[in-house]
Amino acid sequence: MTSLPQSERLLAVAKMAAHSVEDQLRTAFRSVMAFDTKRDFHDIVTEHDRASEERIASVIFREVPDSAMVGEEGGRRGSGNVVWYVDPIDGTSNFARGIAYWCVSIAAAVDDEIVAGVVFDPMAGNLFSASLGGAWLNGRPLAAQAFAEERQATLLTSFPNARNINDLGAMVYGCQAELLRAFQVTRNLGSGALNLAHIAAGWSDATLGLSTNPWDVAAGILILRQAGGRYCGFDGGIESEPTHLASDYFATGGGADYPTLEQVARTLSAQTATRHRHTAGART
Structure with a gap:
């Protein structure tokens, strides 16, 4: 069972990792960039996806050596009690075409339970985050109220x-x-x-x-x-x-x-x- 202090510590690392690629991605956005395809021509990857994932990985393994990481670009690496799921740019097609609806997504799991997570939208300046203690947007509590029907x-x-x-x-x-x-x-x-x-x-x-x-x-x-x-x-x-x-x-x-x-x-x-x-x- 993951304790709240451990969950909050992992959340702090996730935030640190997300912010580590903020300047790089903001600078690259709406610049001229080349991209490759993966599964087919609908599924693209840019040099910034790969570089961002490497920078995120360096923060995670420095701060939490007892980690494994599963990234969209690099697959699984490392071994440890904490498993990180990382998408350096979720919405790559938007990112590559200058559409400001993309984000950095980082989560930490212990024993297959997600205990910390960050979704960071650098262009809007929105940092969505959660630990076992709650969920926040830029430090303010979130409430997911929807229409009933x-x-x-x-x-x-x-x-x-x-x-x-x-x-x-x-x-x-x-x-x-x-x-x-x-x-x-x-x-x-x-x-x-x-x-x-x-x-x-x-x-x-x-x-x-x-x-x-x-x-x-x-x-x-x-x-x-x-x-x-x-x-x-x-x-x-x-x-x-x-x-x-x-x-x-x-x-x-x-x-x-x-x-x-x-x-x-x-x-x-x-x-x-x-x-x-x-x-x-x-x-x-």
């Missing part, structure tokens, strides 16, 4: 994206139509971590993600939950723990009852898993 609510989601269409085909459009009809507003802003942080702040109401990675969501999960929100992770349409390792999710602010969102998330998660199993079977 979907018809009043704003949904932030990158669904459907190209990967979802490749995985599921035309069914994604039916699910998208259900969400568009159910919610007052839907927006695709391009950063899952920042979406969760905005819900924690009460600036939006809900989000949905498929085929995600732990570095995208780990910090945001703790921030949202400590602010009073709900995060539900799925694997194959079944609720899964620990949630930061689940492939799919939906999340809401406090006081929300969004049955369409929950049903769509379960259905998409189940169908994605089924399609992947069939694809893997066809290749063997």
Whole structure:
């Protein structure tokens, strides 16, 4: 069981690591930059992603030597009791094109429990953070209050994206139509971590993600939950723990009852898993 002082110490390190790349990223933003592709041309990486992850790693291993780190760019490194999940730039496509909706996401886990997390938006000057003692925005307590019904609510989601269409085909459009009809507003802003942080702040109401990675969501999960929100992770349409390792999710602010969102998330998660199993079977 992680103590509150240990959680707060890890949060202080996460903040230190996030601030260590602030000047570098602010200077690079809206400059001319080259980028490479990873999985396909929709999935890009810049030199600043890699350099920022290295700087974050240097802070983490200096301050907490008993650490392992799982980063989007460098994979897993080190070994220790504390596991860090790091996305140096969540929303790289936005960052590379000069759209100011991207962030640095850093979380610390002990025994598969997220105990500290930071989502840092350098351009807006917003530092969302959480320990086992609460959640804050620039030092002020957060309250993730949402509208009670979907018809009043704003949904932030990158669904459907190209990967979802490749995985599921035309069914994604039916699910998208259900969400568009159910919610007052839907927006695709391009950063899952920042979406969760905005819900924690009460600036939006809900989000949905498929085929995600732990570095995208780990910090945001703790921030949202400590602010009073709900995060539900799925694997194959079944609720899964620990949630930061689940492939799919939906999340809401406090006081929300969004049955369409929950049903769509379960259905998409189940169908994605089924399609992947069939694809893997066809290749063997």
